[in-house]
Structure formats: C-alpha cells, structure tokens
Amino acid sequence: MINKQFCDLLAVFLVEIKKKFGITAKLLTDELNLSKNTLTNWKKGAYKPNGKLSKRFLNYLIQFKNEQYELISKDDTFYNLIEELIEVLYDELNSLLERSNSFDRNFEERRLKDRKKNFQKSFTNFIEFLSKVARLYDLEYENATSNYLKTRDYQKKEVFDNLLALKLINKNKRGTFSIQKNLAKLLNVSQAQISRWKKGIDYPSSTNFKKIGELCNFNSDAPLAVYEFKEENFESMFLKTPMLSYELRQFEYEYLEKIKLFIEKSGYNKILESKIKR
Structure with missing residues (x-):
C-alpha cells in the first residue's frame, strides 16, 4: 500500500529528475495529464493516487527507465530510486486488484x-x-x-x-x-x-x-x-x-347505443312502447 515510503521516494525523485534531466514538476504533471497540485498532494501524503493514476505513473516510470537507461544505469542511487518507486506502485496496484476482486466476490455472493x-x-x-x-x-x-x-x-x-x-x-x-x-x-x-x-x-x-x-x-x-x-x-x-373484458363491455355499450339510436330515428320506439304497454 502507498504510504510514507512512496511520499519520500517521490520527493527525492522530483528533485533528482529535475536536476539530472531538467524535468520539472510542472512538466511531469503535464506529461502525466494530472491536475496542478496532484504531485504536491502525493508528495505531502494528502492523498494517494488511485488505481488509474498509479498505473499511469508506473507506465511513465517504466518507459522513462527504458528510454534513459544508459544515463540512469550509470547512477546506482537514481536507478535504485526508480526501481523502488516502480515496486511500490506495483504493490499498490496488486492491493487494489485484490480489494476489487474481493468486492466483486462479495457483491456476487450478496x-x-x-x-x-x-x-x-x-x-x-x-x-x-x-x-x-x-x-x-x-x-x-x-x-x-x-x-x-x-x-x-x-x-x-x-x-x-x-x-x-x-x-x-x-x-x-x-x-x-x-x-x-x-x-x-x-x-x-x-x-x-x-x-x-x-x-x-x-x-x-x-x-x-x-x-x-x-x-x-x-x-x-x-x-x-x-x-x-x-x-x-x-x-x-x-x-x-x-383488455378483453373492457373491450367487450365497450362493444356491448356501443352496440346497444346504436340500436337505441336506430329505433329512435326510425320511429319504432313508439310502436315498441305501445307493444310493451299491452
């Protein structure tokens, strides 16, 4: 898990990479596509990088080490510093993965x-x-x-x-x-x-x-x-x-209304009334 070790290593790394390669915290922030104060907050331990940012920083360190290997390998202290940072980030990512898998398993079980x-x-x-x-x-x-x-x-x-x-x-x-x-x-x-x-x-x-x-x-x-x-x-x-019951009732109602209207218009209603009275 990222802790004080990461903060200390990062602080030294920022100093050394600026001194040896002219890469400032601002340039590194831009390269990693981080917000302005992210590196400062990491260095102070205000918060640690999430899985996505840990992976991004890890990939940067690996690429940087490979591209600048000839220069870095001549300085054992700086080389070991980068190796330690890489190891810490690997450990953090593995820890995050284990927690994620545990969460997924618990979720599926529930x-x-x-x-x-x-x-x-x-x-x-x-x-x-x-x-x-x-x-x-x-x-x-x-x-x-x-x-x-x-x-x-x-x-x-x-x-x-x-x-x-x-x-x-x-x-x-x-x-x-x-x-x-x-x-x-x-x-x-x-x-x-x-x-x-x-x-x-x-x-x-x-x-x-x-x-x-x-x-x-x-x-x-x-x-x-x-x-x-x-x-x-x-x-x-x-x-x-x-809707069967409703449709049938609706049909019955409309059918009876039409018969009633037909009887009224045809004048048969009076004939029917007279026959009913009889």
Missing part, C-alpha cells in the same frame, strides 16, 4: 443470496396462488366476481381457463388437487425438487429457470428471483387478453 431468498418466497407464493385458485374454481367460475382474484367476468374466466389448459390446477384421479405434482410434471422435475425449491434448499439451474419463465410468460433470465412476487402478482401472468 446478489445470489438475495436472488435465492426472493425466489424461495416468490415460488412459495406461486404455489399458494395456484392452490387457492384451484379450490375456488368450482365455486367461482360462473360468478362475475371472485373473493380472491382481482379480475372480473370474462377476464376471471380466462385466468381459470388458462390455468386449466396448462394443467396447473387440474384435479387428480382421486378428485383432489396436487399442485406441486402438476408443477413437477410441467417443468419435468421431481416433486422432491419442487419441494426443495419451495423450502429454499435448492436454487433452479438456468435450464429450469427458463422453463419457469416460459410457464409464467417471463423474459427474465431469473424469473421470480429479481424481486419477491406476491400472490396477487401472478394473476396477470395468466391473462393473455387483459
């Missing part, structure tokens, strides 16, 4: 941990959603509204129909529901695997994530893992025509 947690909760909520919809099918399919689903009328029926078509809420031969078994069959995995996902013991492979994504109409590389999906979030995933 990211994976969060995804596993989100998936476990989302997958559990998905199974709970399917279980509740399955139990409500016989009771609410023909109803206009539902005590659980947010959609109404045609849209509500469409959710039921799509889940049935996918064989997600179908009854088994005994007339009971086996949601996890249905899921296992659709995803081509064992029931034990479904159970492990639900309990958070296992995490899906990329292949299984793709299957889950296709099942839930996702494009994500890790569906249900990016954030936690609640039970109410799954309904829309199985609604292929979200």
Whole structure:
C-alpha cells in the first residue's frame, strides 16, 4: 500500500529528475495529464493516487527507465530510486486488484443470496396462488366476481381457463388437487425438487429457470428471483387478453347505443312502447 515510503521516494525523485534531466514538476504533471497540485498532494501524503493514476505513473516510470537507461544505469542511487518507486506502485496496484476482486466476490455472493431468498418466497407464493385458485374454481367460475382474484367476468374466466389448459390446477384421479405434482410434471422435475425449491434448499439451474419463465410468460433470465412476487402478482401472468373484458363491455355499450339510436330515428320506439304497454 502507498504510504510514507512512496511520499519520500517521490520527493527525492522530483528533485533528482529535475536536476539530472531538467524535468520539472510542472512538466511531469503535464506529461502525466494530472491536475496542478496532484504531485504536491502525493508528495505531502494528502492523498494517494488511485488505481488509474498509479498505473499511469508506473507506465511513465517504466518507459522513462527504458528510454534513459544508459544515463540512469550509470547512477546506482537514481536507478535504485526508480526501481523502488516502480515496486511500490506495483504493490499498490496488486492491493487494489485484490480489494476489487474481493468486492466483486462479495457483491456476487450478496446478489445470489438475495436472488435465492426472493425466489424461495416468490415460488412459495406461486404455489399458494395456484392452490387457492384451484379450490375456488368450482365455486367461482360462473360468478362475475371472485373473493380472491382481482379480475372480473370474462377476464376471471380466462385466468381459470388458462390455468386449466396448462394443467396447473387440474384435479387428480382421486378428485383432489396436487399442485406441486402438476408443477413437477410441467417443468419435468421431481416433486422432491419442487419441494426443495419451495423450502429454499435448492436454487433452479438456468435450464429450469427458463422453463419457469416460459410457464409464467417471463423474459427474465431469473424469473421470480429479481424481486419477491406476491400472490396477487401472478394473476396477470395468466391473462393473455387483459383488455378483453373492457373491450367487450365497450362493444356491448356501443352496440346497444346504436340500436337505441336506430329505433329512435326510425320511429319504432313508439310502436315498441305501445307493444310493451299491452
């Protein structure tokens, strides 16, 4: 790590390079494309160069040593000074790289941990959603509204129909529901695997994530893992025509309005009224 050693070496280097080669701190600052007081702050230890500037200064020293080798090699003290500076900068860059790799590893570990947690909760909520919809099918399919689903009328029926078509809420031969078994069959995995996902013991492979994504109409590389999906979030995933109910009601309204207008303009309204009164 760059410390007092770097500051001391830099101070001597600036004096020697000016004396031997006429390169002032100003010229060196321009050569390294540094701000006006950067070298001064490095020398005083006010702050140390970051990775980018450390690498820039290191490359400069290596190039300078190679280009001026004949002159520098005649002065062991100056040559050793440059070698020490190069070594200190190498150590700093290696230290920065190690810290960066450690940060990346920690970030990936936290990211994976969060995804596993989100998936476990989302997958559990998905199974709970399917279980509740399955139990409500016989009771609410023909109803206009539902005590659980947010959609109404045609849209509500469409959710039921799509889940049935996918064989997600179908009854088994005994007339009971086996949601996890249905899921296992659709995803081509064992029931034990479904159970492990639900309990958070296992995490899906990329292949299984793709299957889950296709099942839930996702494009994500890790569906249900990016954030936690609640039970109410799954309904829309199985609604292929979200505007169907609205469009049908709108059509019915416009159709009836046109019939009403036609009757009024044609004069049939009085005839109809008289027949209704009879």
